[in-house]
Amino acid sequence: MNKERIIELSNQMLNREITGEEKQELGKHLESSSQARQVYYELCETHALLKDYHQNFELPQNTDLPKSQSNKGAFRYLLWATSLAAISLFVFTLIQSQSQVPQIEAETLSQAPYRGTILAKLDRSIGSQFTYGNQNGQQPKVGEQVAQGLYTLEQGIIQLNYQNGAQAIIEAPAHFSLDSDLLITCSQGKISAFVPPEAKNFTIRTAVADVVDLGTEFSVWVVENEFVETHVYKGLIDVRLTATQEERSRELKAQEAVRIIFEKDERQVVQNISINDIDLKNDFFIRNLQEPDNDYSKYISQLGPVAYFPMEMSKDGSTLSDWSTYKNDASANRIAHKNNLLVRGKSGNALHLSGANHKGFLYVPDYPKSPLGEITVSAWVYAKSRPSWATIVKNWGMREWGQFHFGLNQTGFLDVEVMDKDGQKIHIKEKDKFPTGSWQHVAFVHTGSEVRLYRNGKLMASEQVNGLNTQGKLKSLGIGTKISDQDHGFDRKVPGHWDGSLDEIAIFNQILSEEEILKLYELGL
Structure with missing residues (x-):
């Protein structure tokens, strides 16, 4: 079977450029080989699909844009489609009649698009x-x-x-x-x-x-x-x-x-x-896959974070860059969203997660911990729903603990958990349930003696504590999910998969003032 010649003759026929002699040649090819008929049938099917999708267009010659055709040729297209359908039916009938052809022959036929x-x-x-x-x-x-x-x-x-x-x-x-x-x-x-x-x-x-x-x-x-x-x-x-x-x-x-x-x-x-x-949709399309170096990111960098994730992905989508000077990039674990794992965020793009349906998260193997018990964590978050113990960012595992546990609590309130020097776990939470369907700036500050919880630049809750226990063994960070102690996976019991989007996550081993927290909120508006 001369596959290239069959494709050439078939294209000439479909473009109405075939001669009488070439028609006879094509007919002989189709009569002599079931493989030839299969190739021809698939080519007709592809042309029909293209016709359905694109109607009457021609590929541009060189770089000149072709002038589009209107539906004035609809009747001619109908005749073409009718003829094609009749020929395709004939070829299909021939194929069906050759059921004795060995299975191996069918398996060798090309299924590849052009x-x-x-x-x-x-x-x-x-x-x-x-x-x-x-x-x-x-x-x-x-x-x-x-x-x-x-x-x-x-x-x-x-x-x-x-x-x-x-x-x-x-x-x-x-x-x-x-x-x-x-x-x-x-x-x-x-x-x-x-x-x-x-x-x-x-x-x-x-x-x-x-x-x-x-x-x-x-x-x-x-x-x-x-x-x-x-x-x-x-x-x-x-x-x-x-x-x-x-x-x-x-x-x-x-x-x-x-x-x-x-x-x-x-x-x-x-x-x-x-x-x-x-109205123009400014936040609907992904228009750039590189994060902007704008006023927000410049201000974050000026404050000296020990970890900063503006959600810039590597070219193959396997890692997300840490923009701090420490360069502890995050790996994108179980990122296999049916549609997309990036959406437009507050600054550039944001990580898009879908809770337990997705089970996606970011894993950071290690980052610099606070030696003096002073911490600030800042993020922009969008919640579609309020899963129990939904994770924003946590240096906390199933049994092993670290320096903080930041997200929602079991009833949907913004919550931060820390362990004091006495080994006691303390929760500081907001009084109102966390809003869904809108971007919120969230932050907490641990001063060494007090934990302050902020939302949209305002102090929402605070509590005195007896320092920060810095003896935790857990090195890693989980973003969007609480991670397992033993591997790079998620906590099998209470993972707290985030349902929504996360953006501009930054960690500081220092105290940010109320004015600095407010400025982070205002720069993100």
Whole structure:
């Protein structure tokens, strides 16, 4: 079987460029081999899927962006689809009739989607999982090249860097096609693009509109068969409706956004399109996978933390950087969220956890402990719910204890637990239940004789204590979960998995004043 020739002839037929002699040649191939019929059938199926997702588009030649076609060709497409269905049915019938073919033959048939020329580099891949990855079907690794073709990103976040300088961050779940260095076609998912002047006209194509860059930073959210949203953060874009009889476009400038609502009829023809203004979503898309060096992080660094996690992940998503001078990076344990493990935070991105459903957390093997019994811990947290003993950050295990236990208590109140010099465990908690559905700045300060609990810059509770017991043996930190004494896992009895997001966690072996705590809150607003 000459697979390459069958693919060539099949593509010519599907593009209506095949001659009579070539039709006869293709027919002979299909009659002579069940493998040939299987290849042909899969190719027809792929074309049908692409047609359904992308309708009538052509790949751009060189770097010129093609002009999108309207639905004036819908009738021609219907004829094409009908012919394809008839041919596919014929081939399927032939395949079914060859049930005597050995199983091993079927197992050798290619199931791989099309992979063409190299277009971009996979610069970052955080918890990503593709249905089918590179040319060999393997999951692409950071630094590897990514080729033309249709992709389904089941989970995680990736960043693609193009040679022309364009960058695209794609968030799962997403279904998209990399078509050229200036074109991504998306039928489902969220894509954020940074486009320099060299890559002007970079386009994200959807079922109803082309979102064309005019020198910008923008994001697109596609929900299949429902709507497309476009948000512009810098520069200009042109939103060109493509599924209408007449040409319509809408230019958007920075801080503007629209939602395009549509539906499809029983033939999958787009109809009833409306384009509506909406508010810009500043905290919805992941637009940068590097944490900003802003006023907040500069102030934290100025205060001299012994551990500081602004939630900047490594390129492969395996670790999170400690921005303190001690560089005790955290490992991302059990981070396998169905969608994404990062969300927009108070400053840059935040760690996204889902409680007991997720069981994800960060593990820090060691960090400098307070030698004098003075501690401050600060964090921005977002709670979706209030799990029992939910963990913000704890140097505390199942049996072994450390210097603090910070999170919610068993009834959902903000709580810090410490052990004094007499070996007595002391809880200091807030009087009101912890709010859900909003970002809160939380902190506690241990002065050596008093523990103070803060929320949103205000003192919420305090209690006198007899110093801090510094004889604890536990070296490690658990962020988002209380950790086990024996391994890098979570406490099997009362793990306290956080349900929500955590950001900007900082630990100091010194006393921060009320003014400094208030400034941390105000800088995060």
